[in-house]
Amino acid sequence: MSIAAGALQGQRVLVTGGSGFIGRHVVSTLADAGATVRVVDLQAHPDPEVDVVRGDIADPEVIEAAFDGGFDGVVHLAAVTSVLRSIQRPELTYQTNVAGTHRVLEGARTSGVRALVFASTNAVTGPMLDPAITERASLRPLTPYGATKAAGEMLMSAYTAVYGIRCTALRLTNVYGPGMQAKDSIIARLMRAIRLGGAFEVYGDGLQVRDYVHVADVVSAMLIGLTNANWSGPVVIGAGRSLSVLEVIDEVRRVSGAELPVTHGPARPGEMPAVIVDPARAHAAGWSPQFDFTTGVTGVWEEWRELEIEGALAFHGADVPPMVGAKRRKGGAVAAPAELKRAAANRRR
Ligand SMILES: NC(=O)c1ccc[n+]([C@@H]2O[C@H](COP(=O)([O-])OP(=O)(O)OC[C@H]3O[C@@H](n4cnc5c(N)ncnc54)[C@H](O)[C@@H]3O)[C@@H](O)[C@H]2O)c1
Numbered sequence: 001m002s003i004a005a006g007a008l009q010g011q012r013v014l015v016t017g018g019s020g021f022i023g024r025h026v027v028s029t030l031a032d033a034g035a036t037v038r039v040v041d042l043q044a045h046p047d048p049e050v051d052v053v054r055g056d057i058a059d060p061e062v063i064e065a066a067f068d069g070g071f072d073g074v075v076h077l078a079a080v081t082s083v084l085r086s087i088q089r090p091e092l093t094y095q096t097n098v099a100g101t102h103r104v105l106e107g108a109r110t111s112g113v114r115a116l117v118f119a120s121t122n123a124v125t126g127p128m129l130d131p132a133i134t135e136r137a138s139l140r141p142l143t144p145y146g147a148t149k150a151a152g153e154m155l156m157s158a159y160t161a162v163y164g165i166r167c168t169a170l171r172l173t174n175v176y177g178p179g180m181q182a183k184d185s186i187i188a189r190l191m192r193a194i195r196l197g198g199a200f201e202v203y204g205d206g207l208q209v210r211d212y213v214h215v216a217d218v219v220s221a222m223l224i225g226l227t228n229a230n231w232s233g234p235v236v237i238g239a240g241r242s243l244s245v246l247e248v249i250d251e252v253r254r255v256s257g258a259e260l261p262v263t264h265g266p267a268r269p270g271e272m273p274a275v276i277v278d279p280a281r282a283h284a285a286g287w288s289p290q291f292d293f294t295t296g297v298t299g300v301w302e303e304w305r306e307l308e309i310e311g312a313l314a315f316h317g318a319d320v321p322p323m324v325g326a327k328r329r330k331g332g333a334v335a336a337p338a339e340l341k342r343a344a345a346n347r348r349r
Pocket residue numbers: 016017018019020021022023040041042043055056057058076077078079080081096100119120121122172173174175176182185317318319
């Protein structure tokens with residue numbers, strides 16, 4: 001057990017968004033460390049043993065119920081997490097990511113919370129002006145997602161300064177790992193394309209570089225954020241090594257043995273041209289990623305390889321809007337009809 005995990009024994013921690021991809025890893029790691037955990041989320045948690053307050057973090061009554069009994073720490077993950085969705089739904093994005101974050105901070109203030117860890121993003125910074133993104137990069141977000149995360153960071157800066165809640169904003173790069181079937185980010189899309197037998201659409205030329213960090217490494221940074229009194233404000237969390245989309249595709253082909261044909265579509269609005277990060281501040285606090293990309297993505301493929309085809313199609317969470325005519329599956333997951341048809345055709349082959 002790490003030093004950070006040891007310090008969490010007996011602590012009460014509220015995890016907003018604890019039913020989502022990263023949240024489920026956070027909840028199980030905190031429980032293993034001996035913390036008492038509650039989740040507040042729109043969605044149920046797959047483990048019925050987990051204490052969950054179901055509801056919207058922007059609703060004051062939900063926040064009151066969530067904070068009932070008091071907490072030592074908060075891990076704040078609940079958000080509109082998709083860049084594209086934030087462009088389609090800027091009002092919802094504002095309500096969840098800014099008004100909701102403010103509600104969470106008020107709940108923390110009125111119930112005596114000492115430490116809060118926030119899942120922020122390098123998308124707060126916008127186009128790169130320096131060779132690598134550090135905590136000193138100026139905030140010039142390109143999308144409602146990036147802008148609302150930046151606003152969340154600003155609120156936290158004030159709550160740290162005025163109310164003494166030590167808030168740490170982890171600026172995460174692309175997070176991947178087991179349990180991301182509901183996600184629409186590149187690694188999940190690649191896995192889905194292999195399992196469904198279709199082509200993978202590259203947005204733009206595929207030369208754009210991104211940094212990929214394993215979810216287990218993100219969780220260990222969150223434990224440091226809860227327990228290390230020297231952390232507050234922004235901390236860049238990433239592997240410190242960037243890969244182009246084409247390099248990621250090659251690595252996934254190598255690991256899976258799949259042919260994985262690609263097509264090229266238009267570049268997506270709001271995409272950062274490049275993400276290269278320097279996680280030196282995190283390293284100085286003793287954090288370093290334990291997963292290299294090949295090892296991490298091999299684990300993800302091993303999980304997807306074993307999935308029932310319906311599992312590979314499962315969408316869950318507020319990240320991906322339920323699709324019209326979608327078929328609801330066991331556990332509340334939703335599958336898109338077009339993908340279902342494609343899967344059925346593949347099965348018949
Ligand atoms: N996954 C990544 O690559 C990545 C990168 C940078 C930052 N982040 C941030 O990390 C956090 C977790 O991301 P994730 O990948 O686990 O996303 P996710 O979509 O899997 O999980 C988000 C969870 O928040 C819940 N939620 C959404 N709106 C809510 C609301 N109004 N009230 C209560 N619950 C609500 C959802 O139901 C879901 O369970 C997010 O804040 C995201 O912005 C993620």
